[in-house]
Amino acid sequence: MHMVDASRDEAQLAVRLYNDPAETRSFEGFVVHMHLAWLYLLHGELTRNGVDFRYWHLQGRARRVERIDGEPKRWDLARCVRHRWSDEKDPVRANLTFFIGLRNKIEHRYARQQEALTAAVGGHSQALLLNYEEELTGQFGVGSSLATRLRFPVFVGSFTDEGERTLRRMRSRLPAALRTFIAEYDAGLDESTARDPRYDFRLRVLQELAPKDPDALAVQFTRYDDLTDEQRATIEAIGRKGYVVVRERKRPVVGHGLLRPTEAAKAVQEQIPFCFNANLFAKSWKKLEVRPPTGDAHPEKTDEKYCLYDERHNDYGYTPAYVARLVRECATEAGFRTLLGTAPKDKVTGEWVGTPPPGASPPWKRAGPFPAETLEGASA
Structure with missing residues (x-):
């Protein structure tokens, strides 16, 4: 389906922009193109399911399709999201609604605060991408996955003490309007939604000694739910120092x-x-x-x-x-x-x-x- 292909192209472009330090508006580009990726994906689902997603209005007693430049006006992303996830507490819906609101605030503004924004909502951004991958493969099959096209980026970031301090300073310089928007949006969420990784995805990176096994991966992801109670307590104790957000590529798992x-x-x-x-x-x-x-x-x-x-x-x-x-x-x-x-x-x-x-x-x-x-x- 051409809409799904266009959606995947937009998602890949969004990630390329996000990971490119030379782009002055990289985070804005990520938000805009992920917005389009989700819009095309949900339009593809609606088309496949035979849902009429045009806007209608009453003209006298007749019901007419709304048009823009002669073309039918179709549902925007917010309308698609409400149709796809009827539960307001759904973390995927909460994450998408957050970015819809954020896009309206940052588009063509806050160019100088791109790095601060990336540091402040990196977990939300990762969740936005992972949710997209889940929806894409769940609706259109594992063959449509982006897992083999998106790799873990090589970076310094918060791997050094000075890098971590720099990122924290960036977060503190975020404009008051954006800090207020983020704080108020989070405060309005149900606690279970706010803590769900589908709304805000966070990882802590722990350095290991490089193993001799030639098949070992450089980056391995362990889910919190798979840890023992003792391991969880250790991780939570480490987390009190702060947190580090990284971008993790999904790897194939049998079954x-x-x-x-x-x-x-x-x-x-x-x-x-x-x-x-x-x-x-x-x-x-x-x-x-x-x-x-x-x-x-x-x-x-x-x-x-x-x-x-x-x-x-x-x-x-x-x-x-x-x-x-x-x-x-x-x-x-x-x-x-x-x-x-x-x-x-x-x-x-x-x-x-x-x-x-x-x-x-x-x-x-x-x-x-x-x-x-x-x-x-x-x-x-």
Whole structure:
């Protein structure tokens, strides 16, 4: 899709500007081009999903499309964000809304405070990029990832005591209007949102002795959730001295983000009004041909946007993009029947929706919510 390609180009340009010390307006360029990257990405999702994202107005009794220079006026980023994340406390929405407001304040102003801004909201900037990568790959497949194109930059920054002191002095010179905007925005957030790394992503870098292992990476990222209680206490004690923001490139991880058939089927059922089990999931991949049939001589020939073969375990993992596609296609009775060739069952009552299939058993009758059909034991 051309909008997705344009979005990725904008994101790559944004990062190049951010990492280029010769650019006098590097941070402003990063904010502007990431704004465009997100706008094109969400427009691509809306187009794919068949959503009309034009602005309309009433002209007399008629409803007309708003136009600018003859072209339909389409949703701006703020409107797209509200549509995509309806929960105001969602950290991804909070991060995007923060940058929309920041762009309105800094565009064509504060040119001399670019370095101070970068130091002050570096964690927000990293979160903006990582959230973009998650949305991009989740909606359009792992093949669209920017991970192989964006590398960890070589820099001095806060790796030296003097560099750290310089960055702190820069933060203190931020204009009062911007300091107030940042402080007031953070103060208005729910505490869980403010602490979420999808809103503000921060890392502390600890120097290691260079290992002799030739396969060791120069920079390795350890997630806070993966630490023991003792390790977390140590890290928190170190953090009281201050924090260092760095930009970390995501690296390939075997099976990262992929779902087992039962997990994917459960995720689909949670988002549609009908029962959806592993047997129906198997029907879906056969109909859509996202992977070869069991026993095929070339099991690796999958649709990589939706499914990947794991040679080591001789099984398949399914992407969030495939779950999203099944949700779109099975959310209505007509779509469910078209894809799966059978009538759906209401997951609350257990009754068939519309005309049941020939020989169908009577609907289950029980008080309370109808339990999900078992996902265990079905081959997918």
